[in-house]
Amino acid sequence: MSQVETAVPAPTHRGYWSLVMSRLLRDPVAMACLAVLVLLVCSAIFAPWLGLADPYKGSMIARLKPLGTPGYLLGTDEQGRDMLSRLIYGGRLTLFIGLMPVVLAFFIGGALGIVAGYVGGITNTIIMRVVDVFFAFPSVLLAIAISGALGAGVLNSLVSLTIVFIPPVTRVAEAVTSGVRQLDYIDAARASGANALTVIRVHVIGNVLSPVFVYATSLTSVCMILAAGLSFLGIGVRPPEPEWGLMLNTLRSAIYVNPWLAALPGVMIFATSLCLNLLSDGLRSAMNVRD
Amino acid sequence: MAGCDDVLSYFLRRLILVLPVAFGVSVVCFMLVQIAPGDPLTAIMPVDATAEQQAAMRAAYGLDKPLPVQYLIWIANLLQGEMGRSIASGRPVAGEVFGAVSNSLLLAGAAAVIAFPIGTFLGFLAGYFRDTILDRFITALSITGVSVPNYWLGIVLVIIFSVNLGWLPSMGAGPGGSQDWHWDWAHIRHLVLPAVTLAVVPIGIVARTVRALAGDILSMDFVQALYAKGLSRGDVLRHVARNAAATALSVMGLQLGYLLGGSILIETVFNWPGSGFLLSNAIFQRDLPLLQGTILILAMFFVGMNLIVDVAQAAIDPRIKRT
Numbered sequence: 001m002s003q004v005e006t007a008v009p010a011p012t013h014r015g016y017w018s019l020v021m022s023r024l025l026r027d028p029v030a031m032a033c034l035a036v037l038v039l040l041v042c043s044a045i046f047a048p049w050l051g052l053a054d055p056y057k058g059s060m061i062a063r064l065k066p067l068g069t070p071g072y073l074l075g076t077d078e079q080g081r082d083m084l085s086r087l088i089y090g091g092r093l094t095l096f097i098g099l100m101p102v103v104l105a106f107f108i109g110g111a112l113g114i115v116a117g118y119v120g121g122i123t124n125t126i127i128m129r130v131v132d133v134f135f136a137f138p139s140v141l142l143a144i145a146i147s148g149a150l151g152a153g154v155l156n157s158l159v160s161l162t163i164v165f166i167p168p169v170t171r172v173a174e175a176v177t178s179g180v181r182q183l184d185y186i187d188a189a190r191a192s193g194a195n196a197l198t199v200i201r202v203h204v205i206g207n208v209l210s211p212v213f214v215y216a217t218s219l220t221s222v223c224m225i226l227a228a229g230l231s232f233l234g235i236g237v238r239p240p241e242p243e244w245g246l247m248l249n250t251l252r253s254a255i256y257v258n259p260w261l262a263a264l265p266g267v268m269i270f271a272t273s274l275c276l277n278l279l280s281d282g283l284r285s286a287m288n289v290r291d
Numbered sequence: 292m293a294g295c296d297d298v299l300s301y302f303l304r305r306l307i308l309v310l311p312v313a314f315g316v317s318v319v320c321f322m323l324v325q326i327a328p329g330d331p332l333t334a335i336m337p338v339d340a341t342a343e344q345q346a347a348m349r350a351a352y353g354l355d356k357p358l359p360v361q362y363l364i365w366i367a368n369l370l371q372g373e374m375g376r377s378i379a380s381g382r383p384v385a386g387e388v389f390g391a392v393s394n395s396l397l398l399a400g401a402a403a404v405i406a407f408p409i410g411t412f413l414g415f416l417a418g419y420f421r422d423t424i425l426d427r428f429i430t431a432l433s434i435t436g437v438s439v440p441n442y443w444l445g446i447v448l449v450i451i452f453s454v455n456l457g458w459l460p461s462m463g464a465g466p467g468g469s470q471d472w473h474w475d476w477a478h479i480r481h482l483v484l485p486a487v488t489l490a491v492v493p494i495g496i497v498a499r500t501v502r503a504l505a506g507d508i509l510s511m512d513f514v515q516a517l518y519a520k521g522l523s524r525g526d527v528l529r530h531v532a533r534n535a536a537a538t539a540l541s542v543m544g545l546q547l548g549y550l551l552g553g554s555i556l557i558e559t560v561f562n563w564p565g566s567g568f569l570l571s572n573a574i575f576q577r578d579l580p581l582l583q584g585t586i587l588i589l590a591m592f593f594v595g596m597n598l599i600v601d602v603a604q605a606a607i608d609p610r611i612k613r614t
Contacts, residue, residue, distance in 0.1 A: 129311065129315070130315070132311075132312050132315070133312055133318075133319060134319070136590055136593060136597070137316070137586075137593065138549045138552025138553065139552070140549075140553045141555065141586065141590065144555055144570065145320075145582070146326070148570065148582055149323040149324065149326050149327040150326060150328065151328060221437075221438055225438075225440045228440060229442055229556050232442055233571055233574075234571075234575070235574055248443060252446060252560075255450055255454055259450040260450070262446065263443065263446060263447050263450060265443075266442075266443025266444075266446065266447070267443075269440045269443060270438065270443060273439075273440065274435065274438040277434055278434060281434070
């Protein structure tokens with residue numbers, strides 16, 4: 001019996017990332033968090049064009065106005081500066097110092113981990129033992145120690161937080177790379193004459209990147225809290241720059257006058273870090289897809 | 292058999308692995324002073340000091356020697372309990388640091404006493420009633436707990452319980468200050484707000500860990516077997532708890548270390564006279580020996596805590612390979 005083989009259309013092969021995206025789009029919590037974060041980032045970037053009051057211009061007669069004062073929607077701070085404007089402008093430095101270290105640590109730590117995991121031997125030992133040493137410090141302590149020694153400033157905060165987050169990223173990248181390296185197809189690639197760089201570029205990075213990326217996103221919330229915490233301690237951003245942690249610090253003296261105003265910058269830090277955590281959780285479950 | 296000798300030899304093997312880390316930690320602490328901008332002497336030298344005076348001072352502090360030699364001198368002094376003198380107060384660093392660290396330990400310990408039972412209980416409930424409303428609620432609660440900037444939470448608690456209600460004090464360690472702690476209400480009431488604030492993050496972390504653990508273990512075959520054997524629910528849960536204990540304890544041990552590090556910000560909020568308070572004073576007075584000493588002691592405490600956790604885990608759980 002001759003059966004005519006009907007040409008079955010090949011299943012449209014969707015890429016891994018488009019699958020992740022479509023899953024993420026169906027996650028309402030993650031999408032809500034993404035929306036909040038996009039709003040925060042956009043309002044920070046476009047702050048100068050939003051028609052806000054000057055975030056640096058104070059007024060002696062309009063100090064610590066409560067929320068809802070006409071002309072000052074969210075009140076004013078201890079120097080009479082418009083809170084709404086300062087909170088939105090504050091997103092610029094806060095989000096930058098809160099997210100950039102993880103981005104830098106993702107690239108630097110990822111590269112170190114891949115090299116350590118792929119090359120192995122003495123290179124691995126050197127890199128991973130140094131990582132172990134930095135791991136011996138609780139992250140808050142290490143960030144404060146380095147920032148405290150270097151002194152206040154945006155660049156110093158970036159440096160100290162990047163140093164804090166390189167070791168954990170390196171450790172994850174190394175573990176994943178070591179696992180991938182033992183797979184047969186890597187041996188096959190090497191046997192066919194590909195050099196180390198080609199093997200890493202073509203076969204290793206693709207497999208290592210996504211777990212390391214998910215791990216890095218889970219660090220953003222901690223980084224955000226730490227970055228604002230450094231400014232809160234006075235070893236991060238310098239006044240009079242608007243920055244949420246610093247604003248929380250300078251408004252502390254106002255808790256007896258206008259308590260809920262003083263808590264506002266912290267609400268911004270909290271909301272951002274909560275959204276980062278929830279989005280990272282959503283991404284993690286979206287990337288575990290096997291369908 | 293998991294004898295005492297086994298655990299002891301495991302401890303000694305771990306100790307050998309910890310020594311290079313401890314060495315590295317000391318190098319990092321030593322380098323902290325080196326990366327600091329400016330001359331460490333400017334804080335103590337008069338502005339109009341002559342070049343000879345500066346050189347003499349430099350020699351007196353050993354700053355004219357090459358770095359590795361300076362490190363060796365520093366570490367040799369350290370091993371004899373000599374950590375140098377605070378530039379600001381002139382008092383020995385060791386005394387100042389140990390006084391402050393004991394206050395921090397008190398705070399971290401109190402936070403742990405609050406956090407660990409609550410976190411374990413919530414995590415177990417969520418793991419046991421997985422995918423129910425209760426689980427969702429507890430999971431949301433623990434994510435919130437992990438995401439909250441605790442220095443802000445401290446301020447909010449002060450606003451509620453000190454400013455508005457006037458129930459609890461907002462700062463300090465009670466009458467008599469830092470030197471004179473007693474377990475009476477006059478002192479303990481000062482501990483309540485900072486300890487509760489500090490406990491929130493570990494509650495979230497412990498709850499998440501225990502939830503995952505409990506869920507995993509409850510879905511294992513041996514649990515079904517135990518039920519099939521006719522054991523009561525309570526007896527089965529004892530088996531589950533025993534299986535979860537090692538991992539749960541190790542997470543808690545590490546959290547105790549993190550509490551000590553994390554207390555820095557909380558101590559600043561509540562003016563608690565601990566290591567964080569000392570550290571921020573050291574930073575603002577550019578008192579580098581004090582900064583170095585405080586960081587070193589806290590980091591070494593964390594290293595020691597890791598070691599204890601490892602060994603305790605091996606002692607509890609015979610499955611952990613002692614290799």
